[in-house]
Structures are given as C-alpha cells and as structure tokens.
Amino acid sequence: MSESVKATIDSDSTGNVPGAPATRVIKRHTLATRLWHWTNLVCLIVLLMSGLQIFNAHPALYWGEQSDFANPFIAIHARTAEDGERMGVVRIAGQAFDTTGVLGLSDDNGQLRERAFPRWATLPGDKWLTMGRNWHFLAAWIFVPLVVAYLLYTLLVPQRRRALFPTWVQLKNIPRTLLDHARLRFHHEADYNGIQKLTYLLVLFGLLPVMILSGLTMAPSVNAAWPWLTELFGGRQSARTFHFLCATALIGFFIVHIALVLVSGVFNNLRSMVSGRYRIQVEAHDGSEPRHD
Amino acid sequence: MTDSNTRLSTSPAPDRARRRLLGGLCALGAGTFLTGCDRLSESAPVRAALSNVEQLSYKAQRLIASRQALAKEFDESQIAPVFRPNGTTNPQEDYYRAWVENGFADWRLTIDGLVEEPMTLSLLALREMASRTQITRHDCVEGWSCIGQWTGVPLADLLDRVRPADTARFVVFHCADHTYGGSDLYYESLDMIEAYHPQTLLAYDLNGEPLPVANGAPIRLRAERQLGYKQAKYVMRVELVESFKQLHGGKGGYWEDRGYDWWAGI
Known part of the structure; x- marks a missing residue:
C-alpha cells in the first residue's frame, strides 16, 4: 500500500486553465481507508435503523x-x-x-x-423486534472488528498518525480555518486541516468507542464478564442512554460531513473516496500551513 | 389528516417545491434500501446467516464470560418499589386458579427426562432445601431494567439430586401458563453451563415475600446472565433433554419459536 498523502504528479494536471491556480492530483486515500469508509456507511445505516427498531420496543431512556x-x-x-x-x-x-x-x-x-420512530426510519419497517436485533448484531459483527483494526492501524503506523493527529501550527490555525469554513472558502490540500483532524479523532477515538462499549453493556453476559464496564457508564440504563445519545451525535457528524462534502467540491471529494485520487492546489493559500508530504 | 388538506390549499413557494422534490428523492432512496432489507428479512439464506451470527455471539460470550462469572449483585436500597411483571401476569387455567385458591398446597414440581432419579417435590419440600438469596437486575429484551431480591433453590442442587444422564444437554422449563391466553404453553431452556451456574435459581420469594402471581408464583426461573424472556414463570416441570426437536416449535422456547434467539446473553 502506498502512503496515503504522498503526492504523485498526475499527467492530467497539465490541463490547467491558464490564470487559474495550478493544481495536481494526488493519491489521498489508501484502498484500506476507502473500503472501510463505504463498509462503514452501509453498517452504520443498518445499525442506526435497526437500533431505532429496538428502541421502539421500549421508547424511554x-x-x-x-x-x-x-x-x-x-x-x-x-x-x-x-x-x-x-x-x-x-x-x-x-x-x-x-x-x-x-x-x-x-x-x-x-x-x-x-x-x-416512524416506519421509514426503522429496520424492518414493521414492528419486529427480533428482526431488528438480528440486523443490529449482524452489522455490529462486521462494524466492530473493522473499527478496532482501523484504530490500531491508525495508532501504530507513523504516516497514519501524521495524517490524523494535528500539528501545533494546524491547531493554532483553527480559528482561521473556522472563519474560512464560515465563508465557504475551502483549501484543497494534501493534508487535512486542524478542524478535520480533531473531528475525525473525536469520532474515531471518542464516539465510536463509547458507542461500541455502551452497546456491549446491553448484553447481560457481558455485564457478568466485565461488570466494571457497566459501572463505567453509571449503570445499565445510563449506558443505554449514552448509546442513544452517541448515535444522535453520529447522525450530527453525518449531516455536517455530507454538507461539507457537498459544498467543498463534491466531485473531487467523492473521487478521493472512490479511486483515492484528489486534486489539490499546488501552492498553499498563504504559505502559513506547512506541507507534510 | 385535516392538517395536510389545509397545507395543500396554500400554494407552495418554488423553493419549497424543490425541497419537497429533493426530500422525495431521498425518501425514494431510503425506501428502496428499506424495501430491500425488508425483503431480505423474509428470505431463507439471510435468516440462516442471521442465525450464524447468534452462534458467533454465543461462542464469543462463552469465551469472555467464564463459567462461574457472576452477575452483579446489588444493595437492598436499590430494590425497585414494584418489580415490573411482563408477559402473562394472571394465568386463567382452571388448575392454576385451584392452586392459587389453596396456596399451592397440592402443587408439585416434577423433574424428569434424561435423569437417573426423577423426582416430584412440593413447594414446602423446595423451601426446606438450602437456599440462595440474591439482589440482581432483570434486563428485558425490550430495553428496560428492574432490580429485585430473589430467594430460591439453586438449580445445581436439584440437578445433583436427580443426577442427569450423560446424554442430557439442555434443561427445559415447562410452565403452567398459556401465553396471552393462546394455545401454546410457555417454556424455556438453558444449556448445562447456565443451568449449573451458582446464580441460577428456582425462586419462590421476591423481596422477602412469597412470589406474587404476577411474577410467576409459586416458582420461577432466575438465570441472571440472560435476558428477561429466559426467566420462565409458573414453572411446573423441569425436563432434561438432548435436543429440542420434540418440543413445541423445536427452538427451545416460546419466544424462540417466534423468532427470538435461543442465546439470550445478548
């Protein structure tokens, strides 16, 4: 697997419009990241909708x-x-x-x-708790091992760490990046900006682990095996509430993620997650952010 | 419904129409996905795959939870004021009504099947055996939890007395109630690991009082590492079997015959 943010000058980057900023196409996402991303999309939709079916069996927290x-x-x-x-x-x-x-x-x-939750939001559409549970556990058995593998991969491989952990300069630039986002001015660079990195870290190492661990405490067998896990959440019903709130936060992430994908160059963004290729501006917008490739 | 009529009478602004179109397209996409999944829920290979997932959860949980791992026990102050009854709460069968009338004096528990010494026990005989008291949390498959104090005979002690045959693989609990007044009697089953677990009881007291009818009088099963639907109420017969094939729907339990997982540890 080639390094995710290693820039490779692409032949079609010579077709730049005169006067427009020079661009080139880099390989942004590894095959592993791309496969993981789309598997997650399917798993998360199934987990969410079957989760709402399960919630409907006792709609109180x-x-x-x-x-x-x-x-x-x-x-x-x-x-x-x-x-x-x-x-x-x-x-x-x-x-x-x-x-x-x-x-x-x-x-x-x-x-x-x-x-x-209404019919269109649950899986299956009918009130059918057992089938909701079946879908939930099937998707969880695919989703959870992949999340664990991906988190280890991110922590253990140095270039993955560089791709996701922000530098001091990026952290210092966060107010400026926020302002740029508010003005819908997006800079297409090889590296993620500080906000992106913090958001992905929060989701990867915050929301997803809480989601998975609180989900595990729903199982009485797991409660007997690891009682400390349930206590960590303040009890089984608290864990169920956290599970629901984290799912809500993930929907929030999903909405913002989709919105930013749409407004910051939907074709380029989608291509980078399908073929891995991503077009960047050759010169940094103001030279203040260092390059990492 | 009147609400949507008034909404139709005011002509929507163009961007509302576009929003509605976009919303419609999203709904169509979601709808297609949903119908696909709903159809998959009905297909035999998908159901087979889903039951493999049940096996996976069963084996994984057996791996992480040792045979003796105990469910958490709570403090007296945490006992719920009312232990929420679920499923059948007042059996109407004539024989059951008669037992209630005379305080279960002529009620008997039968233990038979693949055992060397089948037995019949009165409620008094059960109460005279060594007992265990535990304050545990009951987790319903629907999602709610309730804490109660249970006193009863460890099932392991009863099994030691009847001596299961080597071929016995499951313990089946036959109940007195026709669930929701239907034609099928409630029943449940445990594997031998769960049956011999120290917290698995045939409980006759709830919160220090004789078990109320709503909660399964005169005895109910407590298997504390399993969901609520395993906790069979109104138990009258304990049968040791090699497989569930000859029993009702063949899946090892009333709800299992209706699609629920036999493994209720998740």
Missing part, C-alpha cells in the same frame, strides 16, 4: 442502573389531546414537545399509529 418508569429522561409516546385528537409527544427531562406525524404517532400503511 433513564439514568442509573434500572428504569424509573414514572420519570424517564427521554420518552416518546402518543396520547389523546384535550380536543380528542391523538398526538405524538416527546418528553425530555419533563418538557413535552408535540411531534405528531414523526415521533410518537406516525403514518403506518395509511393509518396513524402509535410508534416512537
């Missing part, structure tokens, strides 16, 4: 070891309003929100029915 049924932290249900109409309600820490049509009460084959 609590803190601590057990369920305080009268006082959930978050609950999604349907109730009858004063005017006799059925409505969907999400309750978060005692506050109620009307979510009719999407959460709590939604269209299910032409009829409004009580279900926490």
Whole structure:
C-alpha cells in the first residue's frame, strides 16, 4: 500500500486553465481507508435503523442502573389531546414537545399509529423486534472488528498518525480555518486541516468507542464478564442512554460531513473516496500551513 | 389528516417545491434500501446467516464470560418499589386458579427426562432445601431494567439430586401458563453451563415475600446472565433433554419459536 498523502504528479494536471491556480492530483486515500469508509456507511445505516427498531420496543431512556418508569429522561409516546385528537409527544427531562406525524404517532400503511420512530426510519419497517436485533448484531459483527483494526492501524503506523493527529501550527490555525469554513472558502490540500483532524479523532477515538462499549453493556453476559464496564457508564440504563445519545451525535457528524462534502467540491471529494485520487492546489493559500508530504 | 388538506390549499413557494422534490428523492432512496432489507428479512439464506451470527455471539460470550462469572449483585436500597411483571401476569387455567385458591398446597414440581432419579417435590419440600438469596437486575429484551431480591433453590442442587444422564444437554422449563391466553404453553431452556451456574435459581420469594402471581408464583426461573424472556414463570416441570426437536416449535422456547434467539446473553 502506498502512503496515503504522498503526492504523485498526475499527467492530467497539465490541463490547467491558464490564470487559474495550478493544481495536481494526488493519491489521498489508501484502498484500506476507502473500503472501510463505504463498509462503514452501509453498517452504520443498518445499525442506526435497526437500533431505532429496538428502541421502539421500549421508547424511554433513564439514568442509573434500572428504569424509573414514572420519570424517564427521554420518552416518546402518543396520547389523546384535550380536543380528542391523538398526538405524538416527546418528553425530555419533563418538557413535552408535540411531534405528531414523526415521533410518537406516525403514518403506518395509511393509518396513524402509535410508534416512537416512524416506519421509514426503522429496520424492518414493521414492528419486529427480533428482526431488528438480528440486523443490529449482524452489522455490529462486521462494524466492530473493522473499527478496532482501523484504530490500531491508525495508532501504530507513523504516516497514519501524521495524517490524523494535528500539528501545533494546524491547531493554532483553527480559528482561521473556522472563519474560512464560515465563508465557504475551502483549501484543497494534501493534508487535512486542524478542524478535520480533531473531528475525525473525536469520532474515531471518542464516539465510536463509547458507542461500541455502551452497546456491549446491553448484553447481560457481558455485564457478568466485565461488570466494571457497566459501572463505567453509571449503570445499565445510563449506558443505554449514552448509546442513544452517541448515535444522535453520529447522525450530527453525518449531516455536517455530507454538507461539507457537498459544498467543498463534491466531485473531487467523492473521487478521493472512490479511486483515492484528489486534486489539490499546488501552492498553499498563504504559505502559513506547512506541507507534510 | 385535516392538517395536510389545509397545507395543500396554500400554494407552495418554488423553493419549497424543490425541497419537497429533493426530500422525495431521498425518501425514494431510503425506501428502496428499506424495501430491500425488508425483503431480505423474509428470505431463507439471510435468516440462516442471521442465525450464524447468534452462534458467533454465543461462542464469543462463552469465551469472555467464564463459567462461574457472576452477575452483579446489588444493595437492598436499590430494590425497585414494584418489580415490573411482563408477559402473562394472571394465568386463567382452571388448575392454576385451584392452586392459587389453596396456596399451592397440592402443587408439585416434577423433574424428569434424561435423569437417573426423577423426582416430584412440593413447594414446602423446595423451601426446606438450602437456599440462595440474591439482589440482581432483570434486563428485558425490550430495553428496560428492574432490580429485585430473589430467594430460591439453586438449580445445581436439584440437578445433583436427580443426577442427569450423560446424554442430557439442555434443561427445559415447562410452565403452567398459556401465553396471552393462546394455545401454546410457555417454556424455556438453558444449556448445562447456565443451568449449573451458582446464580441460577428456582425462586419462590421476591423481596422477602412469597412470589406474587404476577411474577410467576409459586416458582420461577432466575438465570441472571440472560435476558428477561429466559426467566420462565409458573414453572411446573423441569425436563432434561438432548435436543429440542420434540418440543413445541423445536427452538427451545416460546419466544424462540417466534423468532427470538435461543442465546439470550445478548
């Protein structure tokens, strides 16, 4: 496998438009990274949607070891309003929100029915806990070993560490990079910028491990084997709540990720994750960020 | 429904129409994916692959959790005020009603199947045996948890008395209740490792009181490293078997016959 950020002058980079900044095409992502990325996409969609199916079996979250049924932290249900109409309600820490049509009460084959997450968001679409669990565990058995392998690969291979851990200069440039992002000015360089690196590190070494470890504590057998793991989260119901909140954070990451892919050159970005080739500007925008290739 | 009608009567601005189109395309994409997965859920090879995943989870958990690894036990102060009952909570069978009326005085537990010395025990005889008390957390497959204190006879002690044959591979628990008033009796099963686990009990007390009808009187199974649906209530017969083939749907449990994993450690 060739190094991910090693620049190789590409023949088609000679076709630069006169006057436009000089560009060239580099090999940005290794085959391993690309395969992992797209496998993750499929796994995460299956995990999310089957997870919502499982959540629907008891659509309430609590803190601590057990369920305080009268006082959930978050609950999604349907109730009858004063005017006799059925409505969907999400309750978060005692506050109620009307979510009719999407959460709590939604269209299910032409009829409004009580279900926490709507039909289009769950796998399978029907209320079917066992099949939701089956899909969840199948995807988890593919996803988790690959995450563990990728994290080790990232920690152990020096050029992977360089590609993901920010330099001091990049950290210092974060306010400037933020400002550039706000103005939709994107710099296409071989290296990730400071924000990208911190975000990927947070997801890779923060969200994903918490997601996986809290998921493991859902299993009574794992609780018996590693009781400290459940205690780390403050109890089994807290772990379930963390599992849900991390999934929500991952959706947030997903939305921002897609938005930035779209606005910062969707063709170039997609190509870099399909064939590995990525077009960069030859000269750094202001010379302040050092090159690492 | 009236809501969508009023929405249709106001003509949408052009960018709303475009947004709706984009939303529609996304929904179509998601819909195609969903229908695909829903269809896959029905196909035999996919179901076979999914049951291989169950085997994988079973073996992996057996590997990390030693035979004797104990489920966490809690403090008295953590016991839930009401232990939430689930599934059947008030069996209506005539024989069961009669047992309740006379305080289970003529109720008997049978232990038979692949054993050298089949036995029949009264509730009193069970209560006179050495007991174990444990405060544990019950985790339902739906996602909720409840902490309760259980007192009962370790199943291992009963198995030692009936002496299982070498061919016995599973312990099956036959229950008194027709689940949800249907035609099938509830039943469950454990492998020998889980059956001999020190926290596996036939429990007759909950929180220091005789087990209420809603929670499985007169005795229920506690297998603390398994999900709630394994914790069979209203147990009347314990049978040792080599396989589940001859029993009901052949999958080793009421919910297992309806698609749930036999391995309930996950």
